[in-house]
Amino acid sequence: xxxxxxxxxxxRGGLKGLPKEQRRAEAKREVKLVLVRGQATRGFAxxxxxxxxxxxxxxxxxxxxxxxxxAITPEFQDIVDEIEDxxxxxxxxxxxxxxxxxxxxxxxxxxIELHQYHKKIKQLWNKGPSNAWDENIDALQAWGYxxxxxxxxxKAIYVDVRNRYLHSGPITNMAADAQRVVKAxxxxxxxxxxxxxxxxxxTSGIECLNCNxxxxxxxxxxxxxxx
Numbered sequence: 001x002x003x004x005x006x007x008x009x010x011x012r013g014g015l016k017g018l019p020k021e022q023r024r025a026e027a028k029r030e031v032k033l034v035l036v037r038g039q040a041t042r043g044f045a046x047x048x049x050x051x052x053x054x055x056x057x058x059x060x061x062x063x064x065x066x067x068x069x070x071a072i073t074p075e076f077q078d079i080v081d082e083i084e085d086x087x088x089x090x091x092x093x094x095x096x097x098x099x100x101x102x103x104x105x106x107x108x109x110x111x112i113e114l115h116q117y118h119k120k121i122k123q124l125w126n127k128g129p130s131n132a133w134d135e136n137i138d139a140l141q142a143w144g145y146x147x148x149x150x151x152x153x154x155k156a157i158y159v160d161v162r163n164r165y166l167h168s169g170p171i172t173n174m175a176a177d178a179q180r181v182v183k184a185x186x187x188x189x190x191x192x193x194x195x196x197x198x199x200x201x202x203t204s205g206i207e208c209l210n211c212n213x214x215x216x217x218x219x220x221x222x223x224x225x226x227x
Contacts, residue, residue: 003225004206006195007073009084012066023063028054031062034088062088065182068194070206072219076105080189083182092178093165099181100162103154103188105129107136110145110192117214118143133158145191145215154188157181193219 011030015023032049067084074080080102087095108129115125121139130136134155141151161177163169190196192215199215201207208216 004070004220005073005223005225006070007077007080008070009067010069012063013069015063024059027059027062031055031058031088034058034062034085037085058088058090061090061179064179065186067186068190071189071194072223074105074109074193076102079105080185083185087178087182090175092174095178096161096165096174096181099178099185100157100165102185103157103181104131104133104162106185106188106192107133107140107154111136111139113218114143114145114214115139117217133162150184150187153184157184195220 012027015026018026028051029046031054032046032051033044035053036044036049065084065087071080079098082098083095083102086092086098111124112128115121121142124135124139137146137151137154140146141148146154157180161181165171165177186194195202195206196215199209199213201209208220210216211221
């Protein structure tokens, strides 16, 4: 087992086993803190924030998503942080934007960093970031990191949400689009940077199940902190 430099989000870990009403009450406390996160000049206790600001809709949105509990911190972590904050508050376009940017960055990061450990794809070898998701998705699926269902969903999001919002397409249900891309972004982050269960086990620490996995070598090993 090892110690890692990670971004921690423990806001939901203790909620799953609680009865529904107690779970929502505890979630409301977290929602109120989300409202001041990023703009506060000091730390706040949830009791300092009026209860009416933690609306039922915001609590529902908070409980509907699952950011990785622990994740390696990419250089675009500030963008990742915006996903939760904007979605919970109900700023749906901002949640869509931060989610799509995070997805695109993770796809590029994963393809670029992991390519050296897999059979070379001629048109992608030594290629930098791309704003075309398909080629990155196809590569990561071929290397076994994305299953067919999730790969198909990411490609659909590129057309149905990313391109529609970016290129003046019709906007029909922004809340549903936000929910869809937020969940996809967190799933993708977990596969590569969020200590996925196929690669790690949480016991008294974090135990890697396969230290030869390219994800461990590329993303986790450089973030081990030696005592």
